[in-house]
Amino acid sequence: MNVLHAVIRPTPGQNPSNSSRDRVRHQKASAREALGEAASRQGINFKSLDRDEHGAPLPTDGHYWSITHSAEYVAGAAATWPLGIDIERMRTPSPEVIAEAASEGEIAMVCQRFDICEVEAFTRIWSAKEALLKLTGEGLCGLSKCTIGSMSMTDSRPGIWVRYERQEHFVHQMQRDEHIASVTCPQVQQVQWDWHGHLVGAGDR
Ligand SMILES: CC(C)(COP(=O)(O)OP(=O)(O)OC[C@H]1O[C@@H](n2cnc3c(N)ncnc32)[C@H](O)[C@@H]1OP(=O)(O)O)[C@@H](O)C(=O)NCCC(=O)NCCS
Incomplete structure (x- = not known):
């Protein structure tokens, strides 16, 4: 069975007194540190982290990364295969964002399937x-693809099926701390998952 290590850390340097440029610099640097930790658990050592002209990560020596x-x-x-990672805070987005990212039917389906509120359902879909x-x-x-x-594709693992x-x-x-x-x-x-030292995975919910 292939297991993927995902490392999540609180973002340092986000004090409002720091300039926004500084805060973003901290975000980018610490995301790469989390990636380094995840990669080393995966037995991967990146010599460099290159991106294409649009800013998308490029694989190195057959190793893929996402932050x-x-x-x-x-x-x-x-991982040694293409992958994608995302994290989103649960919040009520504008009607325009909702309309672009999820249909009413999708939100209703996810609400019902997991017995959760619309805000959580939308955040799960968006993420x-x-x-x-x-x-x-x-x-x-x-996004439109x-x-x-x-939802009849039942799966005991925590997550959601997306058609593309x-x-x-x-x-x-995984849901934690909103x-x-x-x-x-x-x-x-x-x-x-290693979410700030809290390990979840391999069968945990
Ligand atoms: C890629 C994208 C989904 C990232 O979402 P986000 O919420 O802004 O940012 P996140 O923090 O989750 O992810 C940022 C990381 O995604 C990665 N990334 C950027 N573009 C990517 C792409 N096309 N595919 C995969 N990963 C990508 C980068 O590593 C980036 O971090 P870095 O700039 O520090 O290297 C989004 O910015 C995007 O779609 N960009 C493409 C251009 C665009 O905005 N098009 C508008 C609609 S046509």
Whole structure:
């Protein structure tokens, strides 16, 4: 069974007295530190972390990487297959963002399936789609190609199925501290989450 290590850490240097440029610098640097930790657990050592002209991560020596950063958390994961990671804070987005990222039917389906409120359902959908679109390298331009997969595709693992170009992808998810973290990599069956020292995975819910 392939296990993926995902490392999530609180973001340092986010004091409002720091300039926004400084805060972003901290986010990017600490996301790369989380990635380094995840990669080393995966037995991967990146000599460099290169990106294409649009800022998307490029694989090195057959090793892929993905990071996400916000004012609250940073995260990273690496594998020998393409992958995507994302973390989102649960919040009510604007009607425009909701309309672009999820249909009413998708939100209702996820609410019902997991017995959760609309805000959590939307955040799960948004984060899952973002993680998948990082895997494909397309980014948000591909949003309209993603739909939530059939809820009848039951899976005991915590996560959600997302359909992209007629293929269903399982996006592993974890919720903690008002945030949803998502990671997807089709070759991986299990995710070992290290969320600030709190280890969850390999069968945990
Ligand atoms: C990629 C994208 C989904 C990232 O989402 P985000 O919430 O802004 O940022 P996150 O913190 O989750 O992730 C940022 C990281 O994603 C990675 N990334 C950037 N573009 C990426 C892509 N196309 N595919 C995969 N990963 C990408 C980078 O490593 C980036 O971190 P870095 O700049 O420090 O290297 C989003 O910025 C995007 O779609 N960009 C493409 C251009 C665009 O905005 N198009 C608009 C619609 S057409």
